Amino acid sequence: MGTHEEIVGAQDLTVGYTSKxxxxxxxxxxxxxxxxxxxxxxxxxxxx
Structure with missing residues (x-):
């Protein structure tokens, strides 16, 4: 207990469509x- 094993992460992610x-x-x-x-x-x- 108390362990924080990161299995997925992203930083400063930007997603969208062509101009939106x-x-x-x-x-x-x-x-x-x-x-x-x-x-x-x-x-x-x-x-x-």
Missing amino acids: PVWQNASFSVNRGEFVAVIGPNGAGKTT
């Missing part, structure tokens, strides 16, 4: 054993 960024400068990390969900309204870019 959906996420800008997003950073995150997921440690072993954690569950993560992206929530938001329809059309907010969650799938992107």
